Structures are given as structure tokens and as C-alpha cells.
Amino acid sequence: MAAYNWGDVQLGRIPLRETFTVSESGGDGRGLDLEGQESYPPLTRAQVIARHDGINALIPGQVIAVTFTDKPERNGYYAVKSAGATYTENLNERVTSDWKVSLDRVGSDAETDLQSRLTGAVRLNDFSLTGERWHAPPIGHYGYYTGATNPTTMTRTGADGTMTVYRGVPAGVSPRWGCPPTSYLTGRVKATTTGSQEVYGTDVPLAATGWSLSNGFVNITTSASASLDVQTYSSGAYHSKLWNVSVAGSGASISTWDAATLLRNDPEMAILRLVKGLNPGRATLDLTLRRGSRFVEGYLQTGSSATLAAYRASLETNTSAAASGYVTATGDDTDGNVFVIGSARSFTAHANGGIIKSAATAMDFFIGTVGAQATLNANPTFETNTSDWTPVNATLTRSNAQAKYGSWSGLLTSTAGASPRAEAGKVAVTVGQNYRASGWLYAPAPIPSGTGININWYDASQAYLTTSTNSTTPASGAWFFMDATFTAPANAAYGGVHFVIGGTPGAGVLLYGDDIRMRAATASGDAATDLRNQYIAAMPEAVYGTRR
The missing domain is CATH 2.40.30 (Elongation Factor Tu (Ef-tu); domain 3)
Structure with missing residues (x-):
């Protein structure tokens, strides 16, 4: 009011x-x-x-x-x-x-269809990718219609609520949908300037610092210690990750921008241009954010040939799939997220986690995150105590001798019997739903019998049913990440994630565990390869009103 x-x-x-x-x-x-x-x-x-x-x-x-x-x-x-x-x-x-x-x-919305003209072709790429046509109308829309062929759907939960994303939109179709006018703006792309004041058009002043570009899933802004701060919404909050952009390889990233302007500013899509003087010459970076997207698109240009790069401001252990068009973190970060960066064109992977293109005047890229689902088990990090964990055929103590995140981990010491383990408290599960068991382990000495991060399944009376296992024989003296997705079996009502020493190792075998989590599996459509394919086929959108 x-x-x-x-x-x-x-x-x-x-x-x-x-x-x-x-x-x-x-x-x-x-x-x-x-x-x-x-x-x-x-x-x-x-x-x-x-x-x-x-x-x-x-x-x-x-x-x-x-x-x-x-x-x-x-x-x-x-x-x-x-x-x-x-x-x-x-x-x-x-x-x-x-x-x-x-x-x-x-x-009115009762008599009006909104038609999304999804224009543009699949991005030219060096990886033989056909891409995935996808589209996200406002939260609160209804009656999504694409003719004889229906797309599939998924939901993403962001700062504005739960949004339906349509995947596999038929080629050559302009979807129609209805939406109450009062709901049209929920989930929109929003550009703000100094003081968090929303910018309503394009031909308006925009501060070179203090701006942000957000869609409820991704929020991009400037940083005092990096070129960009790309924040991901997951588990009820935005989580920051700093990125550098450079036209001089890893030698000198762009720390400040000289100017910012909006090239497009609509609820379904916004494009923000950043300018940096190079004395002589200049670099421009266009950032595109679409409604419903879990990534921001970038296009970096210079007037003369240079070594262009976009990479994590600090080293994050990563796995290069440059031959497939992307680089991703090896394991979860402290917020349970996994970064993804990629390009439609061939590139060299950056050691920090990123991409480099030598002798070029332009480089396209996308930056996104495989966002974490909510952690179901309590106390995954042992930072305060070992509550919620129960050792079996072992003892469990809190230790600061080793830690992957923070200062503490859980130290499992085998005593006697098979499969020494520490199991988290039982959590409610749904039969047939996929659950992810992940975490970091550290073996100070070789464990020939192997280790694992598994889930025990229980029925409604909490009687044991079966175990889903993921095991490996680890190298000693280094943290290693384990990650597996399991399906809750018939009659399962509860599940308990645990980290375990395989076999019957005898007394005194040590295994450290940190960030041991049980979660609902990553939503289909949000994996690294999915985000890459959605970037390849990201379609510009214009909305028109038509009588129903």
C-alpha cells in the first residue's frame, strides 16, 4: 500500500x-x-x-x-x-x-494468452551438442500449451518461490500460457543499482559498482576482491562464489569496472554490459540472465587479440571436461554446491577452475552451480560435537588432527567386528525417490578392505531392511570425495547415511570423515551436463498478448 x-x-x-x-x-x-x-x-x-x-x-x-x-x-x-x-x-x-x-x-488473464516467442538457434559449438530447448514462465502461470507435443517439467526453488521449468520445448513452437496479472512479476529478472533500487528500463543511469542482476536463483554483482561475485540460491539462502575475468590470462584480472549499462531489461531476460578501459583500447563483458536459469551467460570482447579468461578467484579442486565444453568442481563446497563453468567453443582449462582462450578477441562462457538440496541429517561437519552419530564396532571422536572444512572432523577408530562405521540419525524417506550420500574421507594409512559412504534403509518400525553401498580402496594421506545416488527400496520409511571401513579390519584402523551428508538427489535438469546443454540452447524470449 x-x-x-x-x-x-x-x-x-x-x-x-x-x-x-x-x-x-x-x-x-x-x-x-x-x-x-x-x-x-x-x-x-x-x-x-x-x-x-x-x-x-x-x-x-x-x-x-x-x-x-x-x-x-x-x-x-x-x-x-x-x-x-x-x-x-x-x-x-x-x-x-x-x-x-x-x-x-x-x-484480463481469463481471456488472454501470453505467447512466448522463443527465437534464435542452438549456439554454434565445438562439441557436437544439439542443446536442450527450455523455458520458464512466471511463478503462478497456468495452462502452458505447446500443441500436440508436451515438454517435460521440473521445479526449481529460489528466493521468490518454486518455479516450473519446461524442458524439451518442441522446435518451432511459441508456447502459450495464462497468468494472473498480480503474479506476472514473481520470479522475474531484476536489475538494481546503488541502494538496491530496481531499474525499470534501459536508458537510465547505472552505477559501475553496487549493481546487481538477479532472477531468484542466481545473483550477480561486483566484489572488492574479484571481478564478479556470482551467488547461488540453495538451502534457503544465497551463497557467494568469487570469479575473475581477465584479458591478460592469469596475470591481471579486471578488479574494477569503469562503466555499466543495460542493453535489455525485461522480466524474462536482462543483458548488462560492463566496460573496462585498457589504455589503450577497452574490454566489454556482456552478462545475460534469463528467468528460471541457474546460470549467467557471459560474452567477453577486446579490440585486439589477447588471452581471455574466466576463472575462480581462489583455487577450488576441479575436474576438467574441456573436451565436452565445461569444467566443474570435484566435490561439494561448504554450502553443498558444485560450480560449473563452460563455453560453446573449445578452450583450455584454468587450474583454479575456469576457462582460458588464447589469441582471441571474444570468448563466450556460462557460470552456474549444481545447487545443493537440503541436508537431511544433522551435524554433517562435527564442528561442535559428535551428536546425532552412532558408532558401530568402532569409537567416534571429534578430532582437529585433520579437517576438510572448518577445523574439526569425525575420527572413526575400529574396535572389533565387521564394517566399523558411524551412522547418522535416521531420516524419513519416500520409496522410489533418489537420495544422495556424499562426503569427504581421509585414511592416514592404507585400508585394503576399502571405505565407503553408504545408506542403511529401515521400514516404518525402524527395522533394518538393506544397505546401498558405494565403496573404494583409497590412497592414504589425502582427503578424497565420495558421492553416490541411491533409490529408496520397497518398504523403506527411513534412511541413515554412514561412513564405513569395509570388511573386518580388526582394532585400531583409523578413518576421518567430514561433511557427510544425505540429501534428496540433484533435481533432474540441474546437473553439470544439463546446465551446459541448456546454455547451448538458451533462447531469447519476447512476450506478446493474444486473445484466447
Whole structure:
């Protein structure tokens, strides 16, 4: 609700004070004319300027959702005919913007289909990839229609809620869908500038630092210690990961940007351009973020040939699949996430985790994360104590002699009997659902009988059913990551993740465990190869209103 109990009119993304009257006309079309005033006070000066610039950024023919607090019968989709605003500033006293907008009504959501024109071809690539056509309408949409062939669906949970993503969208089809105007903006791509003020158009000032680009799954901004801070939303929060961008290989990354501007700024897609002077010459980096995406796309350019690179600001153990177009972390980070970076064109892998392209004037790339599902077991890291863990044929102590993350780990010492192990508390599971057991182990001496991170399954009375196993014979003296996905068997009601020494090793065999987690498996469509294929076939989108 606006200040002083005025209602709100939401004009696309622009929140405005709802006026007493609206002018309407009938005939061949149904017109609606609005006018009003925004002022400081009661708004801040930055809010008035943002709304003024937003009105002037409206494009004739553009279809927008319009909603009213006090006149909800006028809610619907409208095409912009004209828009303008007059700006007045009385220094240190008052700022006003008197605005006028003329619209043509397309219809309410009950009578209007929104059609997404998914344009563009699969990116040319050096890996013989056909890509995966995908699309994400707003949260709250309904009636998604692609003709005789239906796409598959998956859900992603972000800061704005749970979004449905459509995978395998048929080629040559422009999907149609409905959406209440009040829901149209949820899950949108949003650009903000200094003070977290949302930017509503493209031809508006944007600070070179302090900006952000977000879609509820990925948030990109600047960093004092790296070129970019790419944050991933998982387990209820954003988690930061710093990246460097360079036009001089690993020698000198770009630490600050000279200018930032928006090339496109729509709810379904935004493109932000960063500029860095090279004295002489310059580098530009275009960042593209799409609604529903778990990655940001980058396109780095220079005027003259150089060694272009995008890489983790600090070393993170990684596995190169450069022959397939991507590099990914070997194991989970402290937030349970796994970074992914790749390109449509051939590249050399960077040691920190990244890509390098030598003697080039342009380099495309994407940066994303295989986001963690919520951890089901308590106390995976042993940082405070060993609560929730039960040793079997072994003792379990908290130790700081070795630690993968933080300062502590769990030290398992075999006593007697088979399969010495430490098992986490039982958690509820669903028959047929996939669960992931992962973590880091450290064997100070060789263990010929092997080690594993497994799941024990139990029925509704918590009676043991069976064990799903993942075992290896490890090299000693180094941390190693184990990760496997298991399906909850028939009659399973509970599961317990555990780390184990195989066989019957006798007393005194040591095994350290850290970050031992049981989670629902990564959602289909969010694995590293899935994100790579979605990048290859990422489609520009324009939205039009059509009568149903």
C-alpha cells in the first residue's frame, strides 16, 4: 500500500500512486489513459527518479501487466500506446514527476494468452551438442500449451518461490500460457543499482559498482576482491562464489569496472554490459540472465587479440571436461554446491577452475552451480560435537588432527567386528525417490578392505531392511570425495547415511570423515551436463498478448 493510504497501480514493474480516476474509451479498441504524480517526500528522491525514468522507458507496443489496489476490475494486460513524464526539482525541498500513460487493453488473464516467442538457434559449438530447448514462465502461470507435443517439467526453488521449468520445448513452437496479472512479476529478472533500487528500463543511469542482476536463483554483482561475485540460491539462502575475468590470462584480472549499462531489461531476460578501459583500447563483458536459469551467460570482447579468461578467484579442486565444453568442481563446497563453468567453443582449462582462450578477441562462457538440496541429517561437519552419530564396532571422536572444512572432523577408530562405521540419525524417506550420500574421507594409512559412504534403509518400525553401498580402496594421506545416488527400496520409511571401513579390519584402523551428508538427489535438469546443454540452447524470449 502506498503512503498515506493511497492505493497502488503497478504499471509493469513500476509501482505508482493510484489516482482517483482513469479515462477509458471503447469502439474498435478499449483505451485506458492514466496520469498521476510521484513526489519526494514522501518517497525518496531515488524512488521518484527511478519511477520517472521507468515511465519514459516504456516502449510503444510493449505488453505489460497492470494491476490496481482500488480498481481491481481494471486489472489485465495492456499494450503501451504512449508514455511521458515531467520532472521538477525544487532544490533541497521537493522533487516531483508528473506522468501520463496511454494504453490499449488486451484483456484480463481469463481471456488472454501470453505467447512466448522463443527465437534464435542452438549456439554454434565445438562439441557436437544439439542443446536442450527450455523455458520458464512466471511463478503462478497456468495452462502452458505447446500443441500436440508436451515438454517435460521440473521445479526449481529460489528466493521468490518454486518455479516450473519446461524442458524439451518442441522446435518451432511459441508456447502459450495464462497468468494472473498480480503474479506476472514473481520470479522475474531484476536489475538494481546503488541502494538496491530496481531499474525499470534501459536508458537510465547505472552505477559501475553496487549493481546487481538477479532472477531468484542466481545473483550477480561486483566484489572488492574479484571481478564478479556470482551467488547461488540453495538451502534457503544465497551463497557467494568469487570469479575473475581477465584479458591478460592469469596475470591481471579486471578488479574494477569503469562503466555499466543495460542493453535489455525485461522480466524474462536482462543483458548488462560492463566496460573496462585498457589504455589503450577497452574490454566489454556482456552478462545475460534469463528467468528460471541457474546460470549467467557471459560474452567477453577486446579490440585486439589477447588471452581471455574466466576463472575462480581462489583455487577450488576441479575436474576438467574441456573436451565436452565445461569444467566443474570435484566435490561439494561448504554450502553443498558444485560450480560449473563452460563455453560453446573449445578452450583450455584454468587450474583454479575456469576457462582460458588464447589469441582471441571474444570468448563466450556460462557460470552456474549444481545447487545443493537440503541436508537431511544433522551435524554433517562435527564442528561442535559428535551428536546425532552412532558408532558401530568402532569409537567416534571429534578430532582437529585433520579437517576438510572448518577445523574439526569425525575420527572413526575400529574396535572389533565387521564394517566399523558411524551412522547418522535416521531420516524419513519416500520409496522410489533418489537420495544422495556424499562426503569427504581421509585414511592416514592404507585400508585394503576399502571405505565407503553408504545408506542403511529401515521400514516404518525402524527395522533394518538393506544397505546401498558405494565403496573404494583409497590412497592414504589425502582427503578424497565420495558421492553416490541411491533409490529408496520397497518398504523403506527411513534412511541413515554412514561412513564405513569395509570388511573386518580388526582394532585400531583409523578413518576421518567430514561433511557427510544425505540429501534428496540433484533435481533432474540441474546437473553439470544439463546446465551446459541448456546454455547451448538458451533462447531469447519476447512476450506478446493474444486473445484466447
